[in-house]
Amino acid sequence: MATSDALRYTRIPLTHGSGAIPAVGFGTLIPDPVATRQATKTALEVGFRHLDCAERYRNEDAVGDAMQSAFKAGAIRRGDIFVTTKLWNTNHRPERVRPAFDASCRRLQVDYVDCYLIHTPFAFQPGDEQDPRDERGKVIYDSGVTLAETWQALERLVDDGRCRSIGLSDVTLEKVREIVAVARIKPAAVQVESHPYLPEWDLLEFCREHGIVLLAFAALGHGLDPKLVDDPVITDIAGRVHKTPAQVALAWAVQRGTAFLTTSTKPEYIRQNFAISTLPEDAMREIREDIRTNVRFNAVVASGVPGFIPRAG
Template sequence: MNLTAQSHSIPLSDGNHIPLLGFGTYGNPQKTPKGTALECVKLAIDVGYRHFDGALVYFNEHEVGQAIREKIADGTVKREDIFYCGKLWNTFHPPALVRPALERTLKALKLDYVDLYIIELPMAFKPGKEFYPKDKNGKYIYHHTDICATWEALEACKDAGLVKSLGVSNFNRRQLELLLNKPGLKHKPVSNQVECNPYFTQPKLLQYCRQNDIVVVGYCPIGSSRDATWVNLKCPPLLEDELLVSIGKKYNKSSAQIALRFNIQRGVAVIPKSFNPERIQHNFQVFDFSLSEEEMRAIEGLNKNIRFVELLMWSDHPEYPFHDEY
């Protein structure tokens, strides 16, 4: 794979392409000042990022869309240069709610289509205005939806031209098989977005996805900065790892750049998130060197099989994906 800053896309099974380096747009809505996502996405486009990963539940799609539109208007990019991934949230799994949810994303972005639309989690929540519905005892209210019926509603959105490609996120092998073996499957999932980094390399799921022509998109590719309610704090800090630091010294790169390059080089797309201008630029500087086969093997050997993002608050959901081995 000859990857360059200008050209680092790989093919999806439906004929579309996905850039291997993306930009995550999640920011805690309570703590992120208004306009942050707008400015950071504009900067990211100037730096060279073309793949943006967002979601309705990030509450900032209007800013991300504005940034994309401003950079199209000033001639920096064309719409077809940009790859935007949106996500179907847990409260919109019933088939009748799928297209309206996607249309909310399109309306916020003020774009005609998204490039990829994915089921964010295989766990349905009670539909309604609340994204995180709870009962009076503070317990999450779950909902049963047939994931195959949800998928058929997504297929209709693709057929209507609202989205170019369809995928999933946080699906285990069993859940992927439900879709892949669905009678009358029209559009297979092209991607599965899961946690993936040198401490959680996902060897078995990655192999299964490769066998089925599903691209893995890795979130938390350099560990995680989310707060303790979301993140397993028992995880050792990835970026202080001695091996990553020492390989970095050899190439005059940081441990973060080594971690990103590791996944990109094995065909895993990565979506590092940063609202720090220096780090946004820094994370993009991964195309001017490559890791040797020995270094790749050594980094693979760092796998501890521990997740940063365990989602334990939903571990009693019947479709909680992380009870299975992979």
Template structure:
């Protein structure tokens, strides 16, 4: 009798042999601060060791409180935790990049983050407004700065010891290739929407060839239509392998060499999303060849406006 191989301790090597990214990560896009803090602490107790935050989520202070309480309670030490946060679009100008990370560090109550990502490749007009827009209601973009300009400023943060690794988010393959070619410090992580309906095989292959970790957000489809977890192939595999559809989708992601982020305020779902075990080779082949639906749920790669982040009325 064979037993499934647990994937909870899987970690993916980062460039230069200087660290690993836990394959199972917990995202902090939870608008309610009380629920967010409770969920983050629960995720850490369950065993998650990667916490993903962002300036744009407007709750880094809540994340910081949760982390400090978890450290004080002995749930884990800072050295056992990998922390990511992200630079928002209105801070792409090189002179704004360092102060933006300093502000994130103060809110997170940390001296250093493990990974700092450019949240999207789109630069908005610099300033304090998160979503600057013109009279037509469309975003006001900043044509005076390039993605490479911002990347150079990110590299200086690594030099200064404020972050260990840098990377990109919500980006297409062509932009990843361009930054990789020009970069002095190569991207360590590329975070994108990725799930069985948007497998991003070409991007994954490029990342693996160049020592970059592909970090998948919305790996369960974010509960949107068409629902990934209702796919008949995934449902059938779950029944055959005595898993839930969510565990099938997450195992598929990790076994093909990606890291993932899940988010939930339910303790049962947090536990379910961490209790991930390897699928059979037959099931992996079915996931690749028998699922034909292809859909992108978040249009952020086209506009720089994340579809999953709630925006204030009129923003």
């Protein structure tokens, strides 16, 4: 087992891609570009080496600025950072995939991306409007493209060398099975909401069988009610191991073999979220067996509309 201080530096080798993904990741879903730039800069200074981005977040340029600032300071090189970004729903048609990927690279100011994910398995009407709606306010979906066709376009990005691995996001186990069955290049990672209130054990087992990394977003429940960090099982363990409840939940994520993402604009929380330590086995068992709450905070898997991203702006 890793020593307590080593847990935060865990890297998971990619079976279906090159390199290894840092298990401790920083999510960049932060609405304000100035806050994004500062939080990303702080995350890199603290020790985060995985940045999770997306075209849909509309702040890739701010993340790119923060990375360039770190590179110029000389402490970090591009090869030290694992950069993930995502193809948005309006760009699922194969002819739109490469231009969308190239645009993300330009905004992020990188020559390559370590992992490129299909943001959701739902195709929206192609175009510049990221949230296309009809006159009744309903999402306009695109029935002219299949998920498999979009996946094949991502495979071609890997063939060209500027995309080192590809994966899926906001998907159900059924959708992951569907792609694994037809893929020439298998998903390297699958990003889904997961935390002690939504452990996704079946999906994790499937991912293990197929050499896929499960990457957990909303690893702390996104601060929504019921609050994961107030759960008595978590708080009791936190008191025993002298860590915060958040650190307990994040350590649990790494120790069970997943990678996680956490987001904050507060330097104190960014530091704490990185400073995780190995939990004793009895704590891991308690989290699995004694927590009875089961809740999904983000309904994106049912509609393709992210619950944490405001429609406006």
